[in-house]
Amino acid sequence: MSWIREGELTIIERFCANIIKAGPMPQHVAFIMDGNRRYAQKCHVERQQGHSQGFDKLAQTLRWCLNLGIREVTVYAFSIENFKRSKEEVDGLMDLARQKFSRLLEEQCFLNVCFAYTSRHEISNAVREMAWGVEQGLLEPSDVSESLLDKCLYTNNSPDPDLLIRTSGEVRLSDFLLWQTSHSCLVFQSVLWPEYSFWNLCEAILRFQMNYSALQKARDSYLEERRQQEMERDQAYVTMKLQQEGFVSHGDSRRRQTLLQKCTAMREERIQGFLQALKHKRADFLERLCPVSA
Ligand code: IPE
Ligand code: IPE
Ligand code: MG
Numbered sequence: 001m002s003w004i005r006e007g008e009l010t011i012i013e014r015f016c017a018n019i020i021k022a023g024p025m026p027q028h029v030a031f032i033m034d035g036n037r038r039y040a041q042k043c044h045v046e047r048q049q050g051h052s053q054g055f056d057k058l059a060q061t062l063r064w065c066l067n068l069g070i071r072e073v074t075v076y077a078f079s080i081e082n083f084k085r086s087k088e089e090v091d092g093l094m095d096l097a098r099q100k101f102s103r104l105l106e107e108q109c110f111l112n113v114c115f116a117y118t119s120r121h122e123i124s125n126a127v128r129e130m131a132w133g134v135e136q137g138l139l140e141p142s143d144v145s146e147s148l149l150d151k152c153l154y155t156n157n158s159p160d161p162d163l164l165i166r167t168s169g170e171v172r173l174s175d176f177l178l179w180q181t182s183h184s185c186l187v188f189q190s191v192l193w194p195e196y197s198f199w200n201l202c203e204a205i206l207r208f209q210m211n212y213s214a215l216q217k218a219r220d221s222y223l224e225e226r227r228q229q230e231m232e233r234d235q236a237y238v239t240m241k242l243q244q245e246g247f248v249s250h251g252d253s254r255r256r257q258t259l260l261q262k263c264t265a266m267r268e269e270r271i272q273g274f275l276q277a278l279k280h281k282r283a284d285f286l287e288r289l290c291p292v293s294a
Helices: 011-021 036-042 047-067 080-084 087-106 119-135 146-152 198-210 212-244 253-289
Strands: 028-032 072-079 111-117 163-166 185-188
Touching: 011 198, 028 047, 036 047, 047 072, 047 087, 047 198, 072 080, 072 087, 080 087, 080 111, 087 111, 111 119, 119 146, 119 253, 146 212, 146 253, 163 198, 185 198, 198 212, 212 253
Parallel strands: 028 072, 028 163, 072 111, 163 185
Antiparallel strands: none
16 A cells, blocks of 8 residues: 555645645745654654654645645755764665655655755755856856856755744754745744654644745746846846957847847756756766666
């Protein structure tokens, strides 16, 4: 039987899910699943038991998300900092991850797992990749932009999360999706992760809905500003070209228009070439890391 799909919502849960679904729903939800060890201490069970129940809670939460029509979920399962915990705890978490995630992946669900992850590592890696692109002659330094950095992150195939939830009462991000959550609704809940309930999820979604129009406004105005900045950058480049060609200050408007179109098309071509090369570079790296036996 499927680990995620087993069991449906109770009648009252289904009723409330339908009410919530009448409002704007987050399409992508991220979780910082925190509080496993405090839960184990509270229930007088082994620490590993707390972590194991934490993984099981993830399967249950994914089922609720499916029922609520949430299309994508990203979870912080293990940070690079977590390697500093005792060897026994790290080994135990690795064992659980191997068992539980292989089961979840069989479900082919909509889950992104951030494991041995920190956001600052992800961002600095993206910056290094862009520097590599310039060094290889695939990119011009002026191609480096926020939108290109977006495309170099590990999350490049996903939209930014609409809602980020952290459990256990801690009110920090602990280096999780720092770039991607600047316009997300952040909800901090005091419940320990293994005790997370359908009602906690509903409460977080209600908070998202209450802030929906402000979030949309902030996101839209950021995107508009970014578009403006890119246009101004292209205009400045064209002005420089025209000056090099000996045109006076604003130059001929037809020539300006042609140059602008050419500049945008060439930039797009360079970026596509770079992203393709980056894809191969990452595939080669993964292949060296875990070679597929012939
Ligand atoms: C989160 O719970 C799980 C991982 C970090 C792997 P913790 O293990 O951080 O538990 P608390 O926060 O110490 O209770
Ligand atoms: C963050 O939780 C990482 C995960 C939930 C996987 P931590 O418990 O490790 O974070 P800090 O150390 O309290 O910030
Ligand atoms: Mg913790």
